[in-house]
Amino acid sequence: MKASVDTGAQRLIRFLEHAGVEYIFGLSGGAAMPIFDALVDSRIKLILTRHEQGATHMADGYARATGKPGVVLVTSGPGATNTVTGLLTALMDSVPVLVLTGQTPTFNLGKDAFQEADVTGITYPVVKHSYLITSAQELPRVVKEAWHVLTTGRPGPVLVDLPKDVTQGPCDAPEPETIDIPGYRIPSLPDTEALDRAATALGQAKRPLLYVGHGAVISGAGEAIAALSDKLQAPVVNTLLGKGAVDETGPLHLGMLGMHGTAYANKAVVACDLIMSIGGRWDDRITGKVDAFCTDAVRLHVDIDAAEFDKTVTSHIQLLGDARRTVEALLPRVRPGDTGAWLAQCQAWREQFPLTFESPDDDHLRAQHVLSRLNALTEGKALMTTDVGQHQMWAAQFCLTRANRMWLSSGGAGTMGYGFPAAIGAQFARPDTPVWAIVGDGGYQMTLCELATACVHKLPVKVLIINNNYLGMVRQWQELFFENRLSGVDLEGNPDFVKLAEAYGAKALRISHPSEIDDVLSEAIAYADGPCVVEASVVKEDNVFPMIPAGAAVSEMLIERPTEKLEKPSGST
Amino acid sequence: MSSDPNSTSNAAAKPADGLNDVHTLSLVVRDRPGVLVRIALVFARRGYNIGSLAVSPGAAGGFARMTITSQGNPETLEQIIKQLAKLVDVVHVADHLEHPPLEAEIALVKVGVGEGSDRNQALHEVALEFNAVVVDRGKATSVLRLIGSRDELQAALSALAPFQVQELVRSGSVVMDKGRSVLTDLLQKS
Numbered sequence: 001m002k003a004s005v006d007t008g009a010q011r012l013i014r015f016l017e018h019a020g021v022e023y024i025f026g027l028s029g030g031a032a033m034p035i036f037d038a039l040v041d042s043r044i045k046l047i048l049t050r051h052e053q054g055a056t057h058m059a060d061g062y063a064r065a066t067g068k069p070g071v072v073l074v075t076s077g078p079g080a081t082n083t084v085t086g087l088l089t090a091l092m093d094s095v096p097v098l099v100l101t102g103q104t105p106t107f108n109l110g111k112d113a114f115q116e117a118d119v120t121g122i123t124y125p126v127v128k129h130s131y132l133i134t135s136a137q138e139l140p141r142v143v144k145e146a147w148h149v150l151t152t153g154r155p156g157p158v159l160v161d162l163p164k165d166v167t168q169g170p171c172d173a174p175e176p177e178t179i180d181i182p183g184y185r186i187p188s189l190p191d192t193e194a195l196d197r198a199a200t201a202l203g204q205a206k207r208p209l210l211y212v213g214h215g216a217v218i219s220g221a222g223e224a225i226a227a228l229s230d231k232l233q234a235p236v237v238n239t240l241l242g243k244g245a246v247d248e249t250g251p252l253h254l255g256m257l258g259m260h261g262t263a264y265a266n267k268a269v270v271a272c273d274l275i276m277s278i279g280g281r282w283d284d285r286i287t288g289k290v291d292a293f294c295t296d297a298v299r300l301h302v303d304i305d306a307a308e309f310d311k312t313v314t315s316h317i318q319l320l321g322d323a324r325r326t327v328e329a330l331l332p333r334v335r336p337g338d339t340g341a342w343l344a345q346c347q348a349w350r351e352q353f354p355l356t357f358e359s360p361d362d363d364h365l366r367a368q369h370v371l372s373r374l375n376a377l378t379e380g381k382a383l384m385t386t387d388v389g390q391h392q393m394w395a396a397q398f399c400l401t402r403a404n405r406m407w408l409s410s411g412g413a414g415t416m417g418y419g420f421p422a423a424i425g426a427q428f429a430r431p432d433t434p435v436w437a438i439v440g441d442g443g444y445q446m447t448l449c450e451l452a453t454a455c456v457h458k459l460p461v462k463v464l465i466i467n468n469n470y471l472g473m474v475r476q477w478q479e480l481f482f483e484n485r486l487s488g489v490d491l492e493g494n495p496d497f498v499k500l501a502e503a504y505g506a507k508a509l510r511i512s513h514p515s516e517i518d519d520v521l522s523e524a525i526a527y528a529d530g531p532c533v534v535e536a537s538v539v540k541e542d543n544v545f546p547m548i549p550a551g552a553a554v555s556e557m558l559i560e561r562p563t564e565k566l567e568k569p570s571g572s573t
Numbered sequence: 574m575s576s577d578p579n580s581t582s583n584a585a586a587k588p589a590d591g592l593n594d595v596h597t598l599s600l601v602v603r604d605r606p607g608v609l610v611r612i613a614l615v616f617a618r619r620g621y622n623i624g625s626l627a628v629s630p631g632a633a634g635g636f637a638r639m640t641i642t643s644q645g646n647p648e649t650l651e652q653i654i655k656q657l658a659k660l661v662d663v664v665h666v667a668d669h670l671e672h673p674p675l676e677a678e679i680a681l682v683k684v685g686v687g688e689g690s691d692r693n694q695a696l697h698e699v700a701l702e703f704n705a706v707v708v709d710r711g712k713a714t715s716v717l718r719l720i721g722s723r724d725e726l727q728a729a730l731s732a733l734a735p736f737q738v739q740e741l742v743r744s745g746s747v748v749m750d751k752g753r754s755v756l757t758d759l760l761q762k763s
Contacts (some may be wrong), residue, residue, distance in 0.1 A: 120607060124614055129661040149661055183603060183664040283734065307655035310648075 008136035009038040009167035012100070014192075015143050016044060021071050023047055023062065023428055025055040029075020031115060032102030034139045034167040036073070047428065047457070050449040052079050053422040056086020057447065059097045061385060061425030064408045065433075067158035067218070069096040069150050075100045077115030080161075082121075087126040087157045092412025093214060093241060097153040098146065105165040106134050112238060119161045125520040136169035137401055141176045148179050153186040154305045155218060168456035187304055190319040190326055198276075198317045201298050205274035207342040208234040211257065211286075214411070215303060216281015222246045222326035222404050225278060228327055233339045235346050238267040238282050240392075241411040244401035250381070254346060255355075258286040260393040261544045263353035263559050268346050269294065270555045276300035282313040283412070284550070284572040292553035294537055302326050353559055355397050357542075360514040367391060367466045367538045371398040373422065373517045374464065377525060380435040385409065387419035389473040391542045395438045406433075417446030418551050420463055421553030427461040434462070434525065434544035441467040441494055451504040454531040462524050465497055470538045478544045479525030481568045501533035511536040582599045591647040595624065595723075597669045597676070597748050598654065600639040601631060601756060603662040612639070612663070621645050625678075625745030636664065638756075640747045665756060674748040680726050681708070682721040684736035696736055703729035714739060720747075 006014070012035065016024075025047045028036045039046050049055040052074045059070025076079055080101040089095040098161040104113040107336050120132045125455040131142050143160065150158045167516060190198075202208055210229055216222060216238075223244040229236050238245050238255040248255060255262040257269055269275065275297050280286065280547045282301075290312055302323055303316035309318045319326050357368035371394050374382075380402040387390040387411045393429070412417040423437035444465055454461055489512040501508035507527050511520045511534060524532045548557045551571015602608050609628065616623055624642040631638040632728065650668075657666045682705075686693060700707055700717055703725065709716035719729050723746055730738070750756065 121610070124607070124611055125618065130607075179605075181661060184661050305659065307652070307659050311652055311653075 005170040005172050006245070007034060007038065008133075008139045008162070008169055008171045009034040011139055011171045013038040013042045013044065014168065015140070015147070016071065019147055020068070024071045024073050024427065025049055025058040025062070026073035027052050027075070027079060027373050029053055029079045029102060029115065031077070031104055031164050032073060032100075032162075032167075033077035034164060034395070035100065035162065036100065037270065046073075047453065049421070049453050051447065052082035052190060053085050053417065054424075054447050054450040054453065056083045056099065056381075057089065057096065057415075057418050057421035058425035058428070059448075060086060060090050060095050060418075061408055061422030062429045063090075063095050063097055063155075063425075063515045064422070065383060065405055065426035065429040067220075067405065068429075069098050069147075072097060072099045072248055074099070074101055075115065076104055076119070077117045079115075080117055080119040082125060084126060085413075085417075087123055087159065089410050089413040089415040090157040091126050091128065093410065094155045094194070094218060096150050096156065097157040098099045098150050099157060101159065101161050102167070103132070103161045103163040103175060106163045107165070109163065111388070112488070120159070123159050126157070127159050128154075130159040130161070131167050132161040132163075134163065136166050136171040137173040139166060139171055140173050141286040144176050144549065145179055145181060148181070149184065152546060153184070156229070163565065167511060187306070187320045187327060189329060194317060194319050195326075195329050195333060198300055198319055199330055199335075201274060201317060202232055202234075202276070202330070203335040203532055204335050205234075205298065205337060206339065207271060208271035208337075208339065209268050209362060210234055210236045211269075211275055211280050212238040212242040212245050213241065213277060213280025214238060215323045216242055217247035217404055219279065219304075219322050219324040220404060221278060221327050224327040224331060225322055226250065228331055228334065231331065232334060232336050233343060235268055235343065237261070237268065239283070239286060239411070240396055240409055242280065243396065243407040244404050247402045248400040249402055250271065252343075254350065256396055258283075259288070259548045259550070260397065260544050260546065262355055262397070263557060264346060264349035266548065266554050266557050267349045267353070269463045270314045271345070272297050274298040274300070276302065277315075278302045278327060280305075281308045281311065284312070285411075287313060287554070288548045288556070289551055289571065292555070293345045362513060362515065365511060365514055365517075365536060365538050367394050367468070367536065368398055368542075369514060370464070370511060370521075370536045370538065371395050371438070372436075372464070372519055374521055375399040377518065377521050378434060378436065382406070382436050383408070383430065384435045385419045385423040385435070386424060387439040389438075389440045389443065390417045390468070390476065390542070391438055391440045391472075399438075416440075416443035418443070420444060421447050421450045423461050424450055424459060424461070427459045428457075434460075436462045436464060438464045438466065441465055441469060441491055442471045444497075445494075450502070451501060451506055451531060451533075455505045459532040460528045461531050463501075463531065465533065465535045466538055467497065467535055468538050468542070469494055472542075473544070475541070479541075479543070480562070480566050481549070496508040497533065497535040501531075506530060506531040509534045552573075575741055577725055586644045592643060594647065594670060595642055595644045596650055597674070598641045598643070598656065598657075599665075599667045599669065599674075599748060599756060600641065601664040602637050602639060603664065604630070604635050604637045605662050608617075608660075608662045611660050612641075612657060613658070616643065619649055619653060621649065621653060623744070627745040627747050629747075640745065641748055646722060667755060669748055669750070672750070674750045676692055676722045676746050676748045677720060678746045679741050679744040680714070680730070682717045682719060682730070682733055682738055683738075683740035684717065684733060684738055685713060685716050686710075686736075692736075699729070699732045699736075703732065705729060
């Protein structure tokens with residue numbers, strides 16, 4: 001090998017530098033050593049994590065917070081398999097994450113070599129696309145194509161598996177000038193006929209409702225949607241992942257819809273005569289019983305992925321394209337109808353069925369109280385990430401999101417352990433934005449080893465642990481649907497989270513009484529010398545309401561704790 | 574598949590007619606490692622069986638042509654087709670249900686012989702009727718080669734049933750639209 005010829009690894013890193021990659025989140029290992037070696041000479045900053053799942057969620061958080069791809073580098077075998085949960089999380093929520101995996105040399109493939117795993121095989125169902133590179137000369141073409149797939153169309157994770165002889169071997173193949181993927185098409189804008197039909201339907205509706213999903217966040221459609229809502233005088237609801245596309249504190253915004261959405265959002269869903277999904281995919285958490293969902297309403301669907309049309313709910317008008325460009329194209333076409341009575345009705349519901357929680361007293365610290373104070377004290381300027389479970393739903397209800405890319409949560413996959421590493425990735429991406437990870441005591445323990453990563457880099461990321469010593473959402477279901485026969489939900493043996501954080505070198509605070517909430521949160525907000533962990537020891541057995549039991553119709557929403565026994569849910573989990 | 578705004582059901586996966594229709598899909602795919610696995614997974618995760626699968630190089634270099642038959646709930650199959658089309662390595666998918674294409678399949682059938690000339694004569698007649706060729710004539714067995722549409726093969730196999738079929742192998746259908754088709758255009762472009 002001539003000294004002047006770059007290795008495959010050097011070509012890879014140079015490509016990523018040119019593509020604007022600032023950070024790579026990863027954990028080293030034998031098969032990936034040539035790539036880690038190439039990073040020594042690179043301006044890309046390597047963030048060494050404590051577990052590959054954490055690396056993947058950090059890259060995911062970085063990507064959601066910026067819209068730019070997050071990059072992960074891990075070794076073969078177990079290093080690669082530890083990224084699978086992060087890949088699923090990114091796939092389900094359409095996040096551009098590039099996972100680079102080391103692999104045993106090509107001559108060892110299929111021979112059960114040390115730390116060999118069939119990584120492309122294991123990950124087929126959880127990637128947008130993937131590649132196994134079998135020669136160094138192929139690397140520039142494959143990496144360019146992978147980056148193109150990663151950064152265009154409906155985002156999703158892309159995996160590139162890199163055998164050690166490919167990254168170590170010489171590569172003098174020229175940089176390819178073009179990309180040739182004849183099977184890959186990127187929709188941009190629906191045809192005029194569909195736009196005109198949609199505009200007519202929107203103008204004719206008496207009770208229109210705009211249902212905003214993650215696609216609106218990804219495409220930056222919020223401003224256009226707010227303008228459309230204003231022009232039509234149509235109320236807006238958003239999904240868990242759609243939070244922030246349109247300011248949730250706006251007068252036409254009814255908050256989150258779905259299983260734990262606001263009562264007034266769900267009442268609007270039941271009563272509307274037109275519903276338009278903008279980058280939402282009619283997930284089972286939104287629709288409840290599909291056969292009963294918006295049956296009498298005209299249903300419009302804006303999506304960049306044609307495979308989402310008619311997947312769960314059929315639609316009358318399908319608009320294939322980028323959400324922002326589609327809504328912008330609709331704006332000049334629509335003529336507002338008369339929605340005065342509809343808005344008055346929505347306002348009446350808002351007043352009649354507000355989001356509430358039991359009034360706090362000195363003996364009971366309630367998660368909802370802590371979160372509504374966090375919402376007030378951060379003044380809508382904090383980026384929030386969550387884990388999965390009760391705290392996630394309470395945070396979604398009580399922490400209103402006012403701007404795009406300020407709310408990161410694992411929706412589709414429902415990945416516990418996501419929130420904290422995602423917050424680390426987001427804090428790297430946006431050092432000047434306050435970042436709060438809102439987590440439960442269950443999920444936090446799945447990835448809390450990344451406290452070391454946060455401490456090493458003195459990231460001012462905050463962690464708010466809503467600690468009820470339970471896997472609370474499952475406990476809630478067992479209480480409501482399984483005669484309170486608790487099984488596998490009691491987290492006895494939880495550590496002292498304050499001491500544990502201090503052991504890592506992080507600042508740690510505890511809220512035990514409602515009277516301490518504001519002081520402790522303010523102290524955490526003011527602390528900027530590194531991570532700060534706040535443990536809120538909350539009432540153990542609070543439940544999240546409103547609630548639509550899985551498989552029930554939206555109209556069967558429970559606004560508060562039911563007084564009679566409920567049937568076991570027949571629908572989705 | 575837009576439905577009537579006045580319809581009362583909106584569930585895409587409602588039970589429907591057409592459960593027994595055999596759908597024949599033509600795919601043009603990039604000739605890349607893993608493409609077959611990705612396609613198979615689209616069927617498998619929805620609990621769908623692939624009835625037959627034939628893969629061969631396409632007319633243009635770097636591409637392969639696949640013919641897949643499957644049956645089941647038509648709404649799910651529609652979703653399967655969309656998910657196939659979405660795969661980066663899949664260039665085109667067509668379902669031939671509405672416009673029956675030209676269709677061919679090959680089968681080799683091994684039948685027992687040897688009990689006198691009557692039986693051999695009868696086998697010969699069946700072969701004649703179905704345009705089959707006896708490609709091996711042994712002491713105890715004969716092998717027939719059948720070529721035809723799926724229905725024609727089915728008819729021939731029924732006629733051969735009395736001859737004690739000992740072994741059967743079928744290639745799976747391959748299909749082609751008559752005249753100019755999207756697939757022709759695609760391959761000429763690439």
